[in-house]
Amino acid sequence: MEKHKNLSIFVPHEGCPNQCSFCDQKKISGTQNPPTPRQVTRLCEEFLPKDEKAGQSYEIAFFGGSFTAIDRRYMVRLLEAARPFVSRGRAMGIRISTRPDAIDSEILRLLKHYGVTSIELGAQSMQDDVLKANLRGHSVQDVYTASKLIKQRGFSLGLQMMTGLYRQKDYMEYAVDTAQKFIEIGPDTVRIYPTLTLKDTLLEKLYQKGIYTPPDIRQTVKICAVLVKMFNKRGIRIIKLGLHADTGLEKSLVAGPYHPAFKELVQSYMFMEKIKRALDGRPAGRYEIYVNPSRLSQAVGQKKSNVTALADLGWSVKFVPDARVQGEEFIICEKGEIRCI
Numbered sequence: 371m372e373k374h375k376n377l378s379i380f381v382p383h384e385g386c387p388n389q390c391s392f393c394d395q396k397k398i399s400g401t402q403n404p405p406t407p408r409q410v411t412r413l414c415e416e417f418l419p420k421d422e423k424a425g426q427s428y429e430i431a432f433f434g435g436s437f438t439a440i441d442r443r444y445m446v447r448l449l450e451a452a453r454p455f456v457s458r459g460r461a462m463g464i465r466i467s468t469r470p471d472a473i474d475s476e477i478l479r480l481l482k483h484y485g486v487t488s489i490e491l492g493a494q495s496m497q498d499d500v501l502k503a504n505l506r507g508h509s510v511q512d513v514y515t516a517s518k519l520i521k522q523r524g525f526s527l528g529l530q531m532m533t534g535l536y537r538q539k540d541y542m543e544y545a546v547d548t549a550q551k552f553i554e555i556g557p558d559t560v561r562i563y564p565t566l567t568l569k570d571t572l573l574e575k576l577y578q579k580g581i582y583t584p585p586d587i588r589q590t591v592k593i594c595a596v597l598v599k600m601f602n603k604r605g606i607r608i609i610k611l612g613l614h615a616d617t618g619l620e621k622s623l624v625a626g627p628y629h630p631a632f633k634e635l636v637q638s639y640m641f642m643e644k645i646k647r648a649l650d651g652r653p654a655g656r657y658e659i660y661v662n663p664s665r666l667s668q669a670v671g672q673k674k675s676n677v678t679a680l681a682d683l684g685w686s687v688k689f690v691p692d693a694r695v696q697g698e699e700f701i702i703c704e705k706g707e708i709r710c711i
């Protein structure tokens with residue numbers, strides 16, 4: 371099956387009634403023009419495949435703020451521009467992201483009519499005190515209610531969560547609790563975003579005053595590794611892990627666990643944990659570990675971090691690429707041992 375792709379169209383959320391602690395959308399909204407319906411048509415014309423079969427792996431995705439909370443007439447005009455491409459088979463559907471309190475039966479009827487197939491909710495946390503402290507303006511109950519309606523009406527449901535939010539007393543515990551509640555809701559997809567402290571946000575003020583201390587990158591990688599395992603176990607597809615690397619974001623960054631290849635860091639950490647478990651009980655010494663060539667950089671880790679961490683535990687490891695090793699598997703051989711695959 372072809373890999374799922376989004377044609378992403380950014381809709382800055384000028385009318386957002388909120389100012390969440392971590393969000394600098396207001397600033398972005400002032401500098402980026404909202405797309406016109408004509409631009410939507412042009413983008414779809416230009417970037418969606420002409421061939422229907424290829425089109426079935428594409429969704430037209432309106433991202434940015436809270437799609438269902440923008441001016442209703444403008445929202446409908448954007449959908450009207452996108453819908454013909456779904457009808458003609460050049461895309462399998464339309465994907466939107468919005469706030470949990472910007473969903474009701476009437477809006478869902480409208481979205482269905484215009485060919486929307488997937489709805490993502492920016493839930494961010496499943497603890498009311500955290501939502502309140504971060505000025506989200508919606509409750510945990512809003513997430514439950516909106517999710518239920520979305521599923522009942524036959525849309526694909528996506529939930530987005532953030533790790534390391536202000537007022538989480540224990541970053542790991544709160545993240546696991548949110549993920550557990552997501553699992554109970556049963557979304558089709560999730561996105562996991564580490565909270566970053568950006569310029570001109572409430573979080574920046576709290577950080578500068580020493581009231582908010584974000585988790586560091588190592589802690590965040592560990593938290594996300596646990597979340598990945600939880601969602602994988604339940605077959606919930608993780609469609610984003612970490613923030614999209616971009617220079618605008620990097621310029622705005624004040625603090626927080628940002629890394630341009632965050633997902634790779636998590637995968638690499640998970641790989642090392644598996645290797646550590648497999649080596650457990652083996653004596654200190656030199657080992658060769660055979661991995662699929664596509665996993666070599668994950669196995670070695672950024673700046674050889676995995677090799678160093680294993681060496682600190684007494685295992686001097688050399689990773690060897692071997693195409694006969696499947697996927698995430700690996701084969702450990704003591705140096706000099708005859709290899710058998």
Ligand code: SF4
Nearest residue numbers: 386388389390393435
């Ligand atoms: S609701 Fe969304 S767009 Fe509005 S301030 Fe919060 S994160 Fe930003």
